[in-house]
Amino acid sequence: MQKSVVILAAVSIAGAALAEGALTLPEEGSISRADGQAAFERIYEVVIHPRCANCHVGEDNIPMWSGPSYGEARPHGMHINAGESRIGAEFLPCQTCHVTSDDFDTAPHAAPRFGIAWQLAPVEFEWFGKSRAEICAQLKDPERNGGRDWRELVEHLEHDASLNGPVAWGWSPGGDREPAPRTLEEHVEDMALWGAAGQPCPAE
Amino acid sequence: MKLTVNGTEHEVDVEPEMPLLWVLRDELDIKGPKYGCGIAQCGACTVHVDGMAVRSCQLPVGDLEGEVTTIEGLGTPESLHAVQAAWVAHQVAQCGYCQSGQIMQAAALLDLNPAPSDEEIDAVMSGNLCRCGTYPRIRAAIHDAAQKLSEA
Numbered sequence: 350m351q352k353s354v355v356i357l358a359a360v361s362i363a364g365a366a367l368a369e370g371a372l373t374l375p376e377e378g379s380i381s382r383a384d385g386q387a388a389f390e391r392i393y394e395v396v397i398h399p400r401c402a403n404c405h406v407g408e409d410n411i412p413m414w415s416g417p418s419y420g421e422a423r424p425h426g427m428h429i430n431a432g433e434s435r436i437g438a439e440f441l442p443c444q445t446c447h448v449t450s451d452d453f454d455t456a457p458h459a460a461p462r463f464g465i466a467w468q469l470a471p472v473e474f475e476w477f478g479k480s481r482a483e484i485c486a487q488l489k490d491p492e493r494n495g496g497r498d499w500r501e502l503v504e505h506l507e508h509d510a511s512l513n514g515p516v517a518w519g520w521s522p523g524g525d526r527e528p529a530p531r532t533l534e535e536h537v538e539d540m541a542l543w544g545a546a547g548q549p550c551p552a553e
Numbered sequence: 554m555k556l557t558v559n560g561t562e563h564e565v566d567v568e569p570e571m572p573l574l575w576v577l578r579d580e581l582d583i584k585g586p587k588y589g590c591g592i593a594q595c596g597a598c599t600v601h602v603d604g605m606a607v608r609s610c611q612l613p614v615g616d617l618e619g620e621v622t623t624i625e626g627l628g629t630p631e632s633l634h635a636v637q638a639a640w641v642a643h644q645v646a647q648c649g650y651c652q653s654g655q656i657m658q659a660a661a662l663l664d665l666n667p668a669p670s671d672e673e674i675d676a677v678m679s680g681n682l683c684r685c686g687t688y689p690r691i692r693a694a695i696h697d698a699a700q701k702l703s704e705a
Contacts, residue, residue, distance in 0.1 A: 427679045427680040428675060428676050428679035428680075429676075429679075429680075430676055438665065439666075439673075440676040440677050441606075441676065441677050441680055442605060442606075444605065444607070445599075445605065445606045445608060445680070446593040446608050446611075446680070448611065448612050448613070448616055449616065449618075450613060450616040452570070452613065452616075455611070456592055456611075458592050458594065459591075459592035459593060459611050460592070460593040460608070460611060
C-alpha cells in the first residue's frame with residue numbers, strides 16, 4: 350500500500366523538475382526487507398555508474414574518466430588533481446573548465462557542466478571501485494554520509510536536483526555521455542524505499 | 554548584455570549561448586585569446602574571470618559572472634606582467650599560438666601558489682598544450698616569474 354503511494358507520488362512529478370519534498374515518504378518499517386534490498390541494488394547501479402562514481406573518488410583526489418566512450422577506466426586527462434580541497438584549489442580549479450550553468454547541453458568531449466560549482470564529492474563518499482557492501486555501509490553511516498538519516502538522504506537528493514546539481518545532471522549529462530540508469534525520480538523513490546525498509550545491506 | 558573586459562565595460566548584442574571567446578574576438582576585436590579546440594582540451598583560449606583562469610571557448614557568455622581579463626589587460630608593453638617579462642627573458646615562444654593561454658594560466662597559477670614546485674607547475678599547466686613542446690622553457694619562466702614576484 351505504502352509502496353504504491355510512493356510510486357504514485359513519483360509518477361506525478363515525472364516530466365517536471367523534481368521539487369523538494371515532492372515525494373510522500375513511506376512509513377518506516379512499511380517496506381519489506383526484500384523490497385528494500387531490491388531498491389538498494391538499483392541504488393548501487395546508479396552510484397557506481399560513471400556519471401556518479403567518476404567524481405566520488407578516494408584520497409588521491411584524482412577524478413576518473415570511465416564509461417562506454419572511454420574503453421578502460423583511466424584517470425582524468427590533463428594531469429588533473431583536485432587536491433584535498435576537492436575543488437582543485439591547490440592545482441587547477443575544476444571551474445577553469447567546468448562552467449557553472451543550468452544548461453547541461455555541451456558538445457561531446459567538452460567539459461560537462463551543471464548548476465552548482467563543479468567539485469569532487471567529499472572523500473568519505475568514495476564509490477569508485479567499491480563493492481555493494483562497502484557502499485551500502487557508507488551510505489547508511491552518518492559519520493560518512495554528511496550526518497544524514499534515510500529521510501535526509503532523500504531530501505539531499507531532492508535539494509541537489511532542485512539546484513540543477515550533479516544529481517540532476519547525472520540523468521541529463523549532455524554531449525554523448527551515457528546517463529545514469531533509469532530516472533532521477535526512480536532513484537529518489539528507491540532511496541525512500543530502502544530507508545523505510547531499514548536500509549538493509551547485502552552480505553557482499 | 555554587458556560585460557567588463559580589461560577594465561572597460563562593453564555592451565554586446567549576442568545570444569547568451571555564444572562562447573565568451575567568440576564575443577571577445579568577433580564582437581570586441583580582442584584577438585589575444587586564441588581558438589584551438591573549442592572544447593577546453595587545449596587551453597589556447599584561457600582568460601581570467603575575476604582572476605581565475607577560464608577556458609573562454611566553452612563558457613557561454615550568458616553564464617559569465619565577473620570581470621574578464623585577457624592577455625591585453627595583463628600587462629602593457631611599458632609595464633609587462635612578471636610572467637610576460639619572464640617569457641621574453643626565456644624566449645619561451647616558438648610558433649606562439651598557445652602562448653597567450655599559457656601566460657594567462659601561468660599568471661593565475663602564481664596568484665594561487667607564489668612558489669610552485671616543478672610537480673605543481675606540471676599539474677596546473679598540463680591543461681595547456683604546446684605542440685612546439687616549449688614545456689621546459691615554460692617551467693623555467695614560471696620559476697623565474699615567481700622569484701621576481703617574491704622580490705617585488
